Amino acid sequence: xxxxxxxxxxxxxxxxxxxxxxxxxxxxxxxxxxxxxxxxxxxxxxxxxxxxxxxxxxxxxxxxxxxxxxxxxxxxxxxxxxxxxxxxxxxxxxxxxxxxxxxxxxxxxxxxxxxxxxxxxxxxxxxxxxxxxxxxxxxxxxxxxxxxxxxxxxxxxxxxxxxxxxxxxxxxxxxxxxxxxxxxxxxxxxxxxxxxxxxxxxxxxxxxxxxxxxxxxxxxxxxxxxxxxxxxxxxxxxxxxxxxxxxxxxxxxxxxxxxxxxxxxxxxxxxxxxxxxxxxxxxxxxxxxxxxxxxxxxxxxxxxxxxxxxxxxxxxxxxxxxxxxxxxxxxxxxxxxxxxxxxxxxxxxxxxxxxxxxxxxxxxxxxxxxxxxxxxxxxxxxxxxxxxxxxxxxxxxxxxxxxxxxxxxxxxxxxxxxxxxxxxxxxxx
Numbered sequence: 001x002x003x004x005x006x007x008x009x010x011x012x013x014x015x016x017x018x019x020x021x022x023x024x025x026x027x028x029x030x031x032x033x034x035x036x037x038x039x040x041x042x043x044x045x046x047x048x049x050x051x052x053x054x055x056x057x058x059x060x061x062x063x064x065x066x067x068x069x070x071x072x073x074x075x076x077x078x079x080x081x082x083x084x085x086x087x088x089x090x091x092x093x094x095x096x097x098x099x100x101x102x103x104x105x106x107x108x109x110x111x112x113x114x115x116x117x118x119x120x121x122x123x124x125x126x127x128x129x130x131x132x133x134x135x136x137x138x139x140x141x142x143x144x145x146x147x148x149x150x151x152x153x154x155x156x157x158x159x160x161x162x163x164x165x166x167x168x169x170x171x172x173x174x175x176x177x178x179x180x181x182x183x184x185x186x187x188x189x190x191x192x193x194x195x196x197x198x199x200x201x202x203x204x205x206x207x208x209x210x211x212x213x214x215x216x217x218x219x220x221x222x223x224x225x226x227x228x229x230x231x232x233x234x235x236x237x238x239x240x241x242x243x244x245x246x247x248x249x250x251x252x253x254x255x256x257x258x259x260x261x262x263x264x265x266x267x268x269x270x271x272x273x274x275x276x277x278x279x280x281x282x283x284x285x286x287x288x289x290x291x292x293x294x295x296x297x298x299x300x301x302x303x304x305x306x307x308x309x310x311x312x313x314x315x316x317x318x319x320x321x322x323x324x325x326x327x328x329x330x331x332x333x334x335x336x337x338x339x340x341x342x343x344x345x346x347x348x349x350x351x352x353x354x355x356x357x358x359x360x361x362x363x364x365x366x367x368x369x370x371x372x373x374x375x376x377x378x379x380x381x382x383x384x385x386x387x388x389x390x391x392x393x394x395x396x397x398x399x400x401x402x403x404x405x406x407x408x409x410x411x412x413x414x415x416x417x418x419x420x421x422x423x424x425x426x427x428x429x
Contacts, residue, residue: 013267015244019252021260027260037260041268046275049341067094068140071104073118075401080119080126082151082158085370093143105129115138120318125218134252136304209348211268215313216344218264219320220337227324227409229335240410258317265313308387311394312370316344319396325408358386360364366397 027033060235068095077084087095094115098104105115108131115137116129128144130137177246230236242249290324320337327333347368350356376382 004037007194012245012248013249014424016252016255019244019249020255023226023253023256024259026126027225027256030221032221032262033218033225036221037264038267040217041214041264041271046271050275050278067092068115068136069094069096070117070140070141071096071098071107071113071114071115071143073101073116074099075117076126077118080117081154082147083117083126086147086151090143090147091326093147117144130344134182154389209345211265211272211309212312212316212344212348213341215265216267216316216337216341218268219261219313219316220334220341222257222260222331223317223320223324224333224337226257227321227405228327228330231325232329236409246406250402250409254317254321254405257321258314259312261317262310262407280416301377305374308370308374308377311384311391312367315367315370315394315398318401322401322405322408324412325405330395357381358383358390360386363390364393366394370394 001302033353044298068089070087072080072084072087072095074097084095087093095116096106096107101118107113108116111131111134114130114134117126118129119126124414126148128141130140134140180397193364228240239249268298319340323336323340324333329335347365347402348366350362350368350372356372362372363369363386373387373390376387
């Protein structure tokens with residue numbers, strides 16, 4: 001490279017960095033950017049999730065401090081020994097007795113108990129009475145259903161064992177699930193990702209949908225601030241006359257939008273990780289789940305998923321830059337962006353469908369192929385050639401959208417769209 005070429009390259013990079021910095025300062029003055037890029041992912045969403053988890057914990061503690069009050073009629077206790085035993089053994093349910101049926105029904109009306117149980121006259125089942133106006137009647141329904149199912153299983157097993165039938169008829173068959181990795185001894189059980197493939201497929205789909213929505217809320221308004229407001233406020237002609245190359249201007253604005261998007265993504269991921277750890281550490285049952293998750297995830301998996309996710313941010317940033325350049329007003333850009341947001345929420349949902357992976361068809365769908373690539377990484381079903389194709393497709397689409405954004409911003413889109421009149425150019429015609 002000659003000295004002149006190096007000087008041109010340095011000058012171009014300096015122009016891009018200067019424009020990027022100025023656009024970032026301009027974006028951070030916009031209240032929409034502050035609210036949707038910083039406040040929502042950093043404060044609002046964590047508070048909602050933590051509030052929901054705290055409410056669940058409070059309800060759990062309330063059940064232990066104030067058990068569900070259930071009464072089994074005196075005549076039914078001897079017919080429901082297994083259920084009565086379950087109720088007496090549970091800390092979340094308290095057995096209450098009344099002298100007769102009428103007293104129990106009256107107590108249920110007065111909300112002194114939460115449920116009244118009695119066997120049917122023909123002993124074909126059990127009837128459970130609830131008071132729908134009581135605060136905890138839904139909880140009582142869940143507990144009764146759960147305990148009745150468990151009691152039925154235990155009673156059935158006990159009756160079969162005491163029936164005197166041949167031992168061959170009393171065998172209980174259990175199902176042991178083995179993954180392909182275990183059968184072929186490809187990996188040790190500790191690193192067996194296929195064992196949790198369905199759970200991970202759903203998790204990666206939910207994660208991508210949630211995070212992409214948050215990221216887009218932090219991408220839309222920086223793009224509109226960088227492009228659409230210039231069109232709406234009639235400052236676009238002045239901007240076009242700045243003595244810089246068109247690509248320097250477009251890339252400078254794009255990198256400012258991308259910077260805000262990445263910042264929003266990092267804030268969102270940090271916030272989501274904090275909330276997930278907070279929730280898991282609060283739940284006693286989650287410690288084993290957390291341990292298994294840590295054992296089954298490696299730094300290379302995390303790095304690969306984040307890399308795939310970064311490409312999605314690049315694609316979305318270029319998409320909204322093009323929309324912002326194409327729209328004639330802030331309102332029009334918002335309406336178009338809402339449609340794009342709905343579409344990008346549906347595409348990652350494909351990853352939640354069991355059995356759907358990266359193949360010759362899905363690799364051609366932008367954004368969705370990135371989510372499926374991330375799914376393949378965490379389930380150890382990744383195809384390197386298909387992943388490379390998916391990456392190239394999304395990068396090519398991002399570059400195409402930036403090229404179209406440049407044409408639209410400088411009023412040159414009519415040069416590639418037959419019959420479309422240029423809306424604006426340097427002469428204002």
